[in-house]
Amino acid sequence: MTHTPFHCGFVAIVGRPNVGKSTLMNHLIGQKISITSKKSQTTRHRVTGIHTEDAAQFVFVDTPGFQTYHKGALNEALNKSVKDSLGSVDCVLFLLEAMRFTAADREVMALLPKKTPVILVVNKLDKAKDKLALQAFIDEVCAEFEFAGVEVVSAKHGQRLAELLDQVRPHLPESMPLYPEDMITDKNERFLAAEIVREKLFRYLGEELPYEMNVEVEMFEMDGALRRIHIAVLVDKEHQKPIVIGRGGEKLKKISTEARLDMEKLFDGKVFLQVWVKVKSGWADDVRFLREFGLD
Numbered sequence: 641m642t643h644t645p646f647h648c649g650f651v652a653i654v655g656r657p658n659v660g661k662s663t664l665m666n667h668l669i670g671q672k673i674s675i676t677s678k679k680s681q682t683t684r685h686r687v688t689g690i691h692t693e694d695a696a697q698f699v700f701v702d703t704p705g706f707q708t709y710h711k712g713a714l715n716e717a718l719n720k721s722v723k724d725s726l727g728s729v730d731c732v733l734f735l736l737e738a739m740r741f742t743a744a745d746r747e748v749m750a751l752l753p754k755k756t757p758v759i760l761v762v763n764k765l766d767k768a769k770d771k772l773a774l775q776a777f778i779d780e781v782c783a784e785f786e787f788a789g790v791e792v793v794s795a796k797h798g799q800r801l802a803e804l805l806d807q808v809r810p811h812l813p814e815s816m817p818l819y820p821e822d823m824i825t826d827k828n829e830r831f832l833a834a835e836i837v838r839e840k841l842f843r844y845l846g847e848e849l850p851y852e853m854n855v856e857v858e859m860f861e862m863d864g865a866l867r868r869i870h871i872a873v874l875v876d877k878e879h880q881k882p883i884v885i886g887r888g889g890e891k892l893k894k895i896s897t898e899a900r901l902d903m904e905k906l907f908d909g910k911v912f913l914q915v916w917v918k919v920k921s922g923w924a925d926d927v928r929f930l931r932e933f934g935l936d
């Protein structure tokens with residue numbers, strides 16, 4: 641009897657903000673874990689997604705967008721996180737949007753490792769109608785870096801993701817699976833609860849969203865089968881509070897109701913959720929505070 645060896649490894653997904661990294665990872669692991677939004681720079685934490693097959697396990701690392709425009713301590717922490725995640729993986733997926741190769745993309749490209757295989761993933765295939773122009777675009781990008789492979793996909797529509805996995809699989813080292821096969825993330829429920837609230841804030845505040853904002857889980861307790869969760873939304877300035885709360889508290893109510901429903905679905909149990917807004921002045925440049933978030 642022949643024995644197929646198991647392969648398991650880490651795969652980093654990198655690219656400038658808004659290329660579709662979170663969307664890609666969510667589709668690859670088949671469940672929504674990392675948050676997505678039309679507004680860029682929504683991913684502040686490394687999120688690990690896990691995809692397990694009969695003979696392979698892919699452990700995905702979703703890095704924050706490489707920051708070019710904001711130079712505060714927060715963004716230095718984010719940039720460091722990109723570099724760290726690239727130094728310790730088996731394969732890197734470098735995402736671009738079809739037909740767009742911007743200065744911000746080149747800045748991320750400059751961080752790509754030379755010793756680790758990098759696959760060029762051209763996303764948003766659904767938007768590229770002219771196939772000849774697409775090939776010319778791919779040739780132009782490939783002239784600037786030695787990629788181990790190229791794949792065109794549509795993360796949003798789940799197109800050609802199997803082909804993408806086929807390209808990654810040979811780069812995973814022979815190893816036992818690192819995680820149980822039904823596990824899709826190593827982030828705990830506490831982290832996921834904060835991610836869900838963050839996503840609702842992005843959805844309901846849109847352009848009004850204060851740039852300097854974060855979400856902190858103040859309490860997460862099991863009370864029998866009930867999860868009691870208290871979450872604080874931290875804004876930088878007093879005048880930003882009413883933006884999040886809305887007239888008569890209407891926005892915050894909507895955000896917390898929707899977040900609670902999502903949590904109940906994901907955790908498969910009842911949730912009692914309280915969300916409130918607090919002012920934490922100057923937090924975006926306070927490195928000590930970043931440390932508490934595990935971001936430095």
Ligand SMILES: Nc1nc2c(ncn2[C@@H]2O[C@H](COP(=O)(O)OP(=O)(O)OP(=O)(O)O)[C@@H](O)[C@H]2O)c(=O)[nH]1
Nearest residue numbers: 658659660661662663680681683705764794795796
């Ligand atoms: N048309 C189209 N849109 C896509 C595709 N993939 C992602 N998008 C959209 O692109 C936007 C950004 O996607 P995200 O997954 O949040 O991008 P990201 O790279 O994780 O962004 P940051 O968190 O800012 O780094 C969202 O509106 C997605 O719906 C695709 O294949 N086709």
